[in-house]
Amino acid sequence: MIDMSLWPPDWPRVHGEPLASGDFRMTPEDFLVEEIFDFAPEGQGEHLWLWIEKRDLTTPEAVKHVARVCGVRPRDVGYSGLKDRIAVTRQWLSVHLPGRDAPDAFATQLSDVGVVVQETRRHPRKLKRGVHRANHFTLRLSGEIASHPELSRRWQALCADGVPNYFGPQRFGREGRNLVLAQKAFARGWRKRDDPHGMQLSAARSFLFNEVLAMRLRAQTWRTPRPGDVLALAGTASRFVADEIDSALHERAARGDVAPTGPLWGRGRLESGAEVAEEEARLAARHEVLMQGLEAAGVRMDRRTLCVPLDAPSLEHEASNRVTLGFGLPRGAFATSVLRELMHHPLL
Known part of the structure; x- marks a missing residue:
């Protein structure tokens, strides 16, 4: 079982500690989101x-x-x-x-x-879940972060490298409540009537994915293809297993044409090969209750990219204590995962 007294987990950031404290979403107008469709x-x-x-x-x-x-x-x-x-x-x-x-x-x-x-x-048809391609965010930040002298440099680094594709804290609920409920449900046997929207299943899968991403980030391989990696083609749902890694594939990853993925745990086999699959399975086995609970609930194995680019990024200083960020993220990526690379906040 996960020790919730240590919540939230100390998942690493790509550029080290945040620069300063700050506030966001003080009012609804500070957090503008627009869905992008094809x-x-x-x-x-x-x-x-x-x-x-x-x-x-x-x-x-x-x-x-x-x-x-x-x-x-x-x-x-x-x-x-x-x-x-x-x-x-x-x-x-x-x-x-x-x-x-x-x-x-x-x-x-x-x-x-x-x-x-x-x-x-x-x-002619009903709008279905998950058919938008991306979301564009316009976020207003205030406090110390807005005037920090290193903010522009850190922002440019994120624009160049992309952002770790962590599931944000809202997926787990306040103090990890959704994950606590998932562990209890799996221990007795998960039932859909007790979790009609699948929040417990989603929290469990998200936690296991974040653990894999954290491991790859510590090893500095979250953007670097490894033999056996499942690579996703940018802008598509296509992916393939990279049995061998050559300079051309490294260059494509550096350009953002392809990106390594991690497992969204469930029933079925891991698509990855070689040491990558062993590593992913070994890490999931550390949280046996979550791994077996997801499989017993019938969730299907899937993949998610470890890195996401910032589309059309912008940074504008409105005043000495206020700055506005603009950027697009693929569907399913969290704006809070961008903010945690920049600033301290209790909800990040």
């Missing part, structure tokens, strides 16, 4: 897609409001990504409205509860 609604079909801006609401809360105002069940409302409450979020939602329009003044009613409808378009 497609647009077609303009016709049974589903009405809403491009919304929500403030101080979780995505499930926004879904409930949309369902109520449009007179449908929450399950008839689709979304791609779950977004935090303390943020301003722009994302698509879809509403199944075959043969009818949205109710009159529905946008005004949604605006009254913090959901602003900025655009509507029809589409």
Whole structure:
């Protein structure tokens, strides 16, 4: 069992200790997130897609409001990504409205509860989970970090090297609560009715992945391909096992064309080979309750990149005690994993 008295784990950072203390997300406007899609609604079909801006609401809360105002069940409302409450979020939602329009003044009613409808378009299909390609973040930081003399240099290093693709602390809950629940559930036998949204399973997989990434970071191989690594092709879902590593592959990794991956534990075989697979299995076996619990729950083995690039990064000093960062991350990557490389904060 994991010793939760030592929570949070001391997972290493790529450039050493953070530069200074700071604050973020003091208000929802300090944390702006916009989903990026590779497609647009077609303009016709049974589903009405809403491009919304929500403030101080979780995505499930926004879904409930949309369902109520449009007179449908929450399950008839689709979304791609779950977004935090303390943020301003722009994302698509879809509403199944075959043969009818949205109710009159529905946008005004949604605006009254913090959901602003900025655009509507029809589409033949419901919006499914995880179909957006990326998220773009605009984050306002304040406090000592904003005026630190090394901030620009550290930021440029992250822009050049990428960021360790840790799962953020919100995945584990306050004081690791989701992981505590997972360990208890696995000890007695995990049941879906007790974890309908899979938060316990997700916390367990995320912890095991972060442990692998931390190991690779300490060995300084989190960006460097090794024989047996499963490498992901940038911008695609394709990956392959690198049985041999040559200079060309090292150059591709340095450019960000390919990136090593780590396991998202579950039932099935590890795709990796050679010493990499032995290392990954040995590390997972240290947390036998989590490893066996995920397998017994029927979660399927998958992979996740160890490193993520910052897309279109920017840094702007607004005042002596305030700075704004802008950057894009692939779907599933955490903005808090970027911030922990820069600053001290209790939630990082």
